[in-house]
Amino acid sequence: MTQRYELYYWPGIQGRGEFVRLALEHAGLKYADIARDKDASTIVDLMKDDALEHPPFAPPILRADRLTIAQTANILLYLGTRHGLAPVDEAGRLWVHQLQLTLADLVTEAHDTHHPIASGLYYEDQKPEAQRRAADFVKNRLPKYLGYFERALARNKAGPGHLAGSATSYADLSLFQVVSGLDYAFPKAMKRLAMDHPHVRALHARVSQGKRIAAYLASTRRIPFNEQGIFRHYPELDP
Amino acid sequence: MTQRYELYYWPGIQGRGEFVRLALEHAGLKYADIARDKDASTIVDLMKDDALEHPPFAPPILRADRLTIAQTANILLYLGTRHGLAPVDEAGRLWVHQLQLTLADLVTEAHDTHHPIASGLYYEDQKPEAQRRAADFVKNRLPKYLGYFERALARNKAGPGHLAGSATSYADLSLFQVVSGLDYAFPKAMKRLAMDHPHVRALHARVSQGKRIAAYLASTRRIPFNEQGIFRHYPELDP
Secondary structure, eight states: OOOEEEEEOOTTOOTTHHHHHHHHHHTTOEEEEHHHHSOTHHHHHHHTOTTOSSOOSSSOEEEETTEEEESHHHHHHHHHHHTTSSOSSHHHHHHHHHHHHHHHHHHHHHHHHHOSSOTTSOGGGGHHHHHHHHHHIIIIIHHHHHHHHHHHHHHOTTOTTSSSTTSOOHHHHHHHHHHHHHHHHOHHHHHHHGGGOHHHHHHHHHHHHSHHHHHHHHSTTSOOOOTTSSSOOOGGGOO | OOOEEEEEOOTTOOTTHHHHHHHHHHTTOEEEEHHHHSOTHHHHHHHHOTTOSSOOSSSOEEEETTEEEESHHHHHHHHHHHTTSSOSSHHHHHHHHHHHHHHHHHHHHHHHHHOSSOTTSOGGGGHHHHHHHHHHIIIIIHHHHHHHHHHHHHHOTTOTTSSSTTSOOHHHHHHHHHHHHHHHHOHHHHHHHGGGOHHHHHHHHHHHHSHHHHHHHHSTTSOOOOTTSSSOOOGGGOO
8 A cells, every 4th residue: 555645625624525534544545634734725725726637626635646536425436446445346336326425415415404505604694594404404304314324224135234245335434424423413313313223323333443443533633523514513403 | 229228207307317318318328218208106116116226315216237326426427438428537537527526516506596494395485595595606606616617628638618528428418407407597697607607608509509419409308497496497586
C-alpha cells in the first residue's frame, strides 16, 4: 500500500468526507487529510484551479495519481473496486452502489431537517420550518429508510451481517456512519425504532468493532459529531 | 440491439425515469415502459417481490437479463458502459458519473422548491415555505449549478459541445433534461440567466436536435411536463 491519497474536506466536521475516511481507514490506506492538516483555503484553492480538467462542484474531493474525483458515492465507487470494498461481479458492484446512492438520499434528507429552506442560512433562521420537516422525517422517512436497509440485510444470501456478500463493502461502512449520525441527531426516535431493525443495529455494532475502524474511532482523526455538520442534535427536532 | 430492457417508473410524469428514457432513446435501445403500458401496480408488485435479491427503494427501476437495478445514476452507469454513453477510460467514466451525481443533487433541490417540508404533503400545504426555498434556489443555487456546468463544458479539451470528450454521454442527455425542466418550472429566472451560460444553452439545443432524441421528443412517449412531476411551473415561485 504505497499509494498516497489526498482527501480534501472541510475541517471541523465529519460531513460527507467521513464516508471517504471510513473507506480509507477500513482498507488501511495511507492518506493525507489536507484541509485538516492545513486549513480550508486548500479546498478553495483546489476548487478555483483553472488547470483542473475535471472541476469539482463541492468537497469531498479525492486526489490520486492524476485523478481528481468528487461526489462521495463516486469516490467510493473508485476506491471500492481498487481496494476490495465492493464485490467484483457486476451485479454486486451495482447493488452496493445502488445502496450507497440511497444512503446519500437519506443523508440529504437528514441534513434538510435542520436546513429545509436554505443551506446558506443559519438554523436559527429556519427553525419553524425545521420543526415541520423534522417531524415528517422522524415519522415517515426514517422508518421507511431503516426498514429498507433492514430488508436489504435480511435478503443477503450470504447472511444479514453484510449488505452484499460476506465481506465489508463501502455501503456497510456508510450504513454504519449514517446510523451513528442518526443516533447522535435523533437519539429518542432511534431508540424507539431500534427493535424493528435488529440487523441494522447488529451491523452498526460489528463495524464499530472492526480492528481498524475501532482504532480510527478512538483516535483524534475522528472528529466528534457537532452542530456544524450534517447530523446535528437539536432536542426540539427529536421530541 | 436485440436486448430488451424493462423500465419501471410512475406513469403520468417524466420524473427521474426520464433520465433513463433519454439514455435508452438516444442509444436506440428497445425497451418496454411497463407502468405506462399497464399501470402503477406493476411497480408496487415489483417493489414487494420477496424473491428479489436486490430490492429497490424507489423507481426508476431497470430490468435487464437477471439484473434489477435502481437509482437513476446507477442505471445510467450500467447503460453508459454497455452502450457507448460514457467514455471508456476510467478518468472519463468517473467524470461523467460525478457530473450525473451533481445533476441529481440539482434535481433534488429543484423538487424541494415546491416540497420543502414533506414529499408526502401537497404543495398547497407548504406554500409559504416553498416560496422561501424557491427564492433561495433561484437567487443562489441555480446560478451556482448552471455556472458550474458552463465551466465544465468550457473546460472540455475536446470542445464545449459535450461534457466529456467528443461524444454524447448520459451526463449530456441529463443536463439537457435538467435545463428543459428548469426552463419549464422557472422560465423567468432561466431567461435572466441564459446569457451567462452560452455553452449550456448550446448543448441543450444540440441534444434536442439529435435525430433519435428529436423523434422521441415529438412522440407520445415523451410525457409533457406537468404539476405532478419534479419540475413544476408555479408562477408564484418564479416571480
